[in-house]
Amino acid sequence: MLERYHRELLNFLTRQVSDRDTAADLAQESYLRVLSAQQSGQAVLDMRALLYRTARNLVIDQHRRAELRRHDDLDSLPEDQHPAAPRHLQPEEALASRQIIRAYVATIEALPPRCREAFVLHVLDELHHAKIAEHMGISVSMVEKHIVRGMVACKLCERHLRGERVACRAATGCPK
Numbered sequence: 091m092l093e094r095y096h097r098e099l100l101n102f103l104t105r106q107v108s109d110r111d112t113a114a115d116l117a118q119e120s121y122l123r124v125l126s127a128q129q130s131g132q133a134v135l136d137m138r139a140l141l142y143r144t145a146r147n148l149v150i151d152q153h154r155r156a157e158l159r160r161h162d163d164l165d166s167l168p169e170d171q172h173p174a175a176p177r178h179l180q181p182e183e184a185l186a187s188r189q190i191i192r193a194y195v196a197t198i199e200a201l202p203p204r205c206r207e208a209f210v211l212h213v214l215d216e217l218h219h220a221k222i223a224e225h226m227g228i229s230v231s232m233v234e235k236h237i238v239r240g241m242v243a244c245k246l247c248e249r250h251l252r253g254e255r256v257a258c259r260a261a262t263g264c265p266k
Contacts, residue, residue: 120145209240
């Protein structure tokens, strides 16, 4: 009965681990565990589901073991050769990111209230123009104008943050 799932399971595992030999080993281990469970008297209602769940768990276990080995390899390196934290976790980068976020928030907060509402509904809540128009009780054309105004303000702020000389108006809220 289990043989009929062999090719299907092997293809599934090959996609998971990107190696046909490893996938074959995992498939064999999955079959062994399912057969062992079946022989121990456990009731198996859906053989295919149990086989796939077992295989998926084995893939997860293999991944965890690989991660442990990778960390053990890093621990054996001299202290001065440990890889640096990712750039986005570096203190200077984190501070710069917070400053950029503050500039964008200030820009959005400086928009007129109705414009800000339409822009936030579109960008953050991902609502379509028609839904925003219905929600705000205005035309789709007006929603589009509000969104464009918000995008222009953010684009000006972005250019300012990159150091380009731009005419930042007070209405855009970008830092001077």
